[in-house]
Amino acid sequence: MKGDPAKIRVTLSAMGHSAQYFPGGSGKVEIYVTPPRTLEGILEDLCVAKDLFMFALVEDKKVGFDYVPRDGDEVVLVSPVMGG
Amino acid sequence: MKLGGYMGKILEVDLTAKKSRTFPTGEDLIRDYVGGRGFVAKLLWDLVPRGADPLSPENVVVIAPGPLTGVFVPASGKVHMGAKSPATGGYGDSNMGGHFSPEIKYAGYDALVVRGKAEKPVVLVIDDDKVSFEDAGDLWGKGAITAEKILKDRLGEDFQIAVIGPAGENLVKFACISHDFGRQAGRTGVGAVWGSKNLKAVAVRGSRTIPVAQPKEAFSKAKEMYKTCFHKPGFKTWTPYGTAEVVDWVNKVGAFPTKNFSTTYFERHNRINGQSLKERILITDKGCFGCPTPCGKYSRAQTRLGEVLVEGPEYETIALLGGNVALGEIEEVAYANRVADELGLDTISAGNVAAFAIECFEKGLLSREQIGRNLSWGDLESVVYLLEKMARREGIGDLLAEGVKVASEKIGGGSERFAIHVKGLEWSGYEARWAPAMMISYITCDVGAHHNRSWAITFDVAKGRDSLEGKADKAIELQHIRPLFDVLGLCRLQWVEIGFELENYAEIFPMVTGLGYSWEDLIKVSERIWNLTRAFSAREIPGFGRSFDYPPARFMEEPVPDGPAKGKFLARESVDRLLDDYYAKRGWTKEGIPTRSKLSELGLDFVAEELEKDGYSI
Amino acid sequence: MNLTAYSQRCSGCKACLLVCALENFGLNNPKYGALNIIQHFPDPGTFEVKVCTRCGTCKDVCPTGAIEMGDNGFFRVNSEECIGCRACVEACPEKVIRFIVEKNVAFTCTGCGECVRYCPREAVTDASGEVARA
Numbered sequence: 001m002k003g004d005p006a007k008i009r010v011t012l013s014a015m016g017h018s019a020q021y022f023p024g025g026s027g028k029v030e031i032y033v034t035p036p037r038t039l040e041g042i043l044e045d046l047c048v049a050k051d052l053f054m055f056a057l058v059e060d061k062k063v064g065f066d067y068v069p070r071d072g073d074e075v076v077l078v079s080p081v082m083g084g
Numbered sequence: 085m086k087l088g089g090y091m092g093k094i095l096e097v098d099l100t101a102k103k104s105r106t107f108p109t110g111e112d113l114i115r116d117y118v119g120g121r122g123f124v125a126k127l128l129w130d131l132v133p134r135g136a137d138p139l140s141p142e143n144v145v146v147i148a149p150g151p152l153t154g155v156f157v158p159a160s161g162k163v164h165m166g167a168k169s170p171a172t173g174g175y176g177d178s179n180m181g182g183h184f185s186p187e188i189k190y191a192g193y194d195a196l197v198v199r200g201k202a203e204k205p206v207v208l209v210i211d212d213d214k215v216s217f218e219d220a221g222d223l224w225g226k227g228a229i230t231a232e233k234i235l236k237d238r239l240g241e242d243f244q245i246a247v248i249g250p251a252g253e254n255l256v257k258f259a260c261i262s263h264d265f266g267r268q269a270g271r272t273g274v275g276a277v278w279g280s281k282n283l284k285a286v287a288v289r290g291s292r293t294i295p296v297a298q299p300k301e302a303f304s305k306a307k308e309m310y311k312t313c314f315h316k317p318g319f320k321t322w323t324p325y326g327t328a329e330v331v332d333w334v335n336k337v338g339a340f341p342t343k344n345f346s347t348t349y350f351e352r353h354n355r356i357n358g359q360s361l362k363e364r365i366l367i368t369d370k371g372c373f374g375c376p377t378p379c380g381k382y383s384r385a386q387t388r389l390g391e392v393l394v395e396g397p398e399y400e401t402i403a404l405l406g407g408n409v410a411l412g413e414i415e416e417v418a419y420a421n422r423v424a425d426e427l428g429l430d431t432i433s434a435g436n437v438a439a440f441a442i443e444c445f446e447k448g449l450l451s452r453e454q455i456g457r458n459l460s461w462g463d464l465e466s467v468v469y470l471l472e473k474m475a476r477r478e479g480i481g482d483l484l485a486e487g488v489k490v491a492s493e494k495i496g497g498g499s500e501r502f503a504i505h506v507k508g509l510e511w512s513g514y515e516a517r518w519a520p521a522m523m524i525s526y527i528t529c530d531v532g533a534h535h536n537r538s539w540a541i542t543f544d545v546a547k548g549r550d551s552l553e554g555k556a557d558k559a560i561e562l563q564h565i566r567p568l569f570d571v572l573g574l575c576r577l578q579w580v581e582i583g584f585e586l587e588n589y590a591e592i593f594p595m596v597t598g599l600g601y602s603w604e605d606l607i608k609v610s611e612r613i614w615n616l617t618r619a620f621s622a623r624e625i626p627g628f629g630r631s632f633d634y635p636p637a638r639f640m641e642e643p644v645p646d647g648p649a650k651g652k653f654l655a656r657e658s659v660d661r662l663l664d665d666y667y668a669k670r671g672w673t674k675e676g677i678p679t680r681s682k683l684s685e686l687g688l689d690f691v692a693e694e695l696e697k698d699g700y701s702i
Numbered sequence: 703m704n705l706t707a708y709s710q711r712c713s714g715c716k717a718c719l720l721v722c723a724l725e726n727f728g729l730n731n732p733k734y735g736a737l738n739i740i741q742h743f744p745d746p747g748t749f750e751v752k753v754c755t756r757c758g759t760c761k762d763v764c765p766t767g768a769i770e771m772g773d774n775g776f777f778r779v780n781s782e783e784c785i786g787c788r789a790c791v792e793a794c795p796e797k798v799i800r801f802i803v804e805k806n807v808a809f810t811c812t813g814c815g816e817c818v819r820y821c822p823r824e825a826v827t828d829a830s831g832e833v834a835r836a
Contacts, residue, residue, distance in 0.1 A: 021546035076317040293731040311836040371713030376822040378713040
């Protein structure tokens with residue numbers, strides 16, 4: 001809940017074609033979570049399969065699904081690609 | 085409004101007579117088929133005589149850029165190469181990046197049509213209006229990369245060259261066409277068709293300007309498109325790895341071709357992934373024309389067999405010439421990649437064929453005497469030996485050069501069960517026993533087991549990998565969207581990789597062409613083409629239909645032995661349910677042939693008449 | 703504007719050539735771009751980017767004096783005075799001068815900065831920092 005001092009704000013955005021499977025289909029959600037919560041756990045809460053993404057980025061750096069977001073983190077989830 | 089994006093004429097070359105002529109790009113052709121893959125499909129339908137042997141002079145080669153090719157639009161360097169396929173006997177095409185396609189436009193053509201057969205090996209040289217036939221006697225037998233370099237030195241660096249290697253000359257059913265030292269039109273054996281025509285290479289140089297219908301609007305929109313790409317979060321992080329980046333993910337979801345698809349998880353995946361490529365062998369990124377996110381990786385790799393320079397390996401090569409033959413070091417995959425590129429072999433099919441041969445040897449269906457040596461998984465020497473043999477059709481290579489379908493029919497002993505193909509085209513890099521949407525995508529793909537028409541495995545992950553619900557619908561949706569890029573002459577990876585929105589293409593298309601088509605109109609064009617290519621195969625392959633749309637028995641009967649997909653397979657009943665659903669949603673008969681009413685709806689009455697002549701009940 | 707090339711960043715895509723020709727002439731033709739992308743393949747597998755160094759050779763060889771330095775420090779071809787002899791095209795040591803057939807005029811880099819803005823790789827940059835990638 002916004003305003004709850006025990007919670008932190010995390011923005012998740014999906015990059016690429018898996019964005020369509022995000023809640024609302026917009027590929028972006030801003031949520032408030034009680035820390036510590038892993039990225040995997042947050043995706044579970046959102047009913048989004050973590051296998052929809054190859055990895056995540058925080059400040060342009062790769063992180064795994066065991067990453068524990070901090071307040072204000074903007075996490076980008078990267079969709080898998082296919083070869084040529 | 086004047087049309088833009090089109091050069092207004094098509095070049096037709098008769099190799100038998102060594103003559104060429106041009107004809108206007110027809111208004112109907114543009115209206116109904118737009119360009120690229122659409123032109124390939126329609127021109128093959130019109131020009132290939134019914135029942136033509138794919139490797140006879142009667143077959144026709146069509147090479148087509150799209151209306152956006154060579155125009156200032158992100159990644160506008162793609163070309164579509166078509167012919168009746170020697171691998172499947174049906175509709176065949178393959179798509180290639182690089183700089184060849186824009187050059188065709190700058191030379192003044194919307195497509196090239198090549199017919200007949202040259203008496204002796206030739207290079208077709210197109211220098212704007214000037215068309216000549218240069219002797220290729222000294223190039224015949226030379227590798228694709230070597231021959232391209234010789235031609236660059238001889239004709240000039242500003243010529244763009246597409247060339248075949250020994251595999252194409254030797255009519256290997258999965259020979260590719262190569263360009264720019266590492267880009268290939270790999271699939272469906274288009275390289276063998278060139279070989280059958282004694283066509284070693286096509287060299288093109290052009291100086292013309294491509295007209296644009298609304299130049300100011302298109303220029304400003306294109307700038308905005310590039311800028312949008314630059315600021316996508318994946319722009320900086322995806323590009324350095326290219327398609328190899330997906331290796332770990334495909335393993336994670338249990339879909340990685342391993343040891344001839346006997347399993348779907350390769351324990352050495354982290355030795356052949358994007359990070360291995362970047363940290364151990366990468367020299368430079370190598371982009372196709374106008375590409376903001378070049379997936380091309382040029383590498384230098386050292387192995388015990390020597391050092392190679394190679395463009396790649398990209399994902400498909402890592403999957404089929406890596407995991408599928410169990411090569412567990414990126415340097416070894418790069419080495420096999422270079423060998424295949426020089427020989428002019430499609431790495432996807434060649435990886436399948438090599439793996440099939442190793443499994444046959446393991447099971448005692450091919451002997452050491454027949455092969456000429458022992459074969460084993462994960463052995464670079466075995467793989468290189470097989471590639472050389474198949475490209476030159478020496479010894480066992482003569483049989484392997486026919487592809488896994490024909491080879492398994494001749495070898496027998498149950499080897500058909502693990503000949504991994506659909507319609508005669510070997511399976512690409514995504515195993516689908518636990519991915520029904522990907523499975524229906526593969527088995528209904530118009531050219532055979534290829535991923536690029538519909539790549540639906542994330543739909544399986546999102547909607548449930550055991551469920552069959554909605555899977556056919558998704559495959560159909562993607563089979564219309566994705567090939568549309570091949571129609572426009574663009575690369576789709578910006579959309580797929582970094583989430584570049586489809587609306588952008590819908591917006592710029594009318595600005596460039598002056599054709600007032602909405603995205604929905606373009607999707608309809610794509611559906612028309614899909615039905616036409618299916619009909620082409622029905623016209624050319626006696627008894628074509630449902631029975632051609634099944635995966636190998638391995639995928640329907642053998643549970644995956646280990647890894648994330650352990651225990652999974654897709655039973656024949658499930659495949660049948662997917663096919664029933666797919667045909668119904670497509671408006672096709674239960675036998676998988678487009679109905680008269682569907683063909684009429686798409687303006688394809690002339691196709692319906694032909695199919696009825698062939699005795700199809702539609 | 704201080705145009706500087708970083709060859710090792712180039713992927714050979716030629717977006718710079720297209721945006722150059724479009725910005726300066728409205729022509730969709732990369733052969734009119736006032737940069738030179740040289741590829742060294744298959745061996746050693748590198749790209750080389752040449753840009754105008756403002757060396758002034760073009761001005762020196764022009765028989766009609768049609769080339770003069772503009773306010774921004776880049777040379778300009780006066781289309782009224784250019785006779786289309788292409789002496790500058792031949793003489794340019796970087797091979798970055800083009801002849802625009804449709805306009806019958808030689809074209810030297812104007813320093814417009816569009817290549818800097820639209821090179822996806824930042825292989826062409828402005829060392830003065832005035833212009834950056836879009």
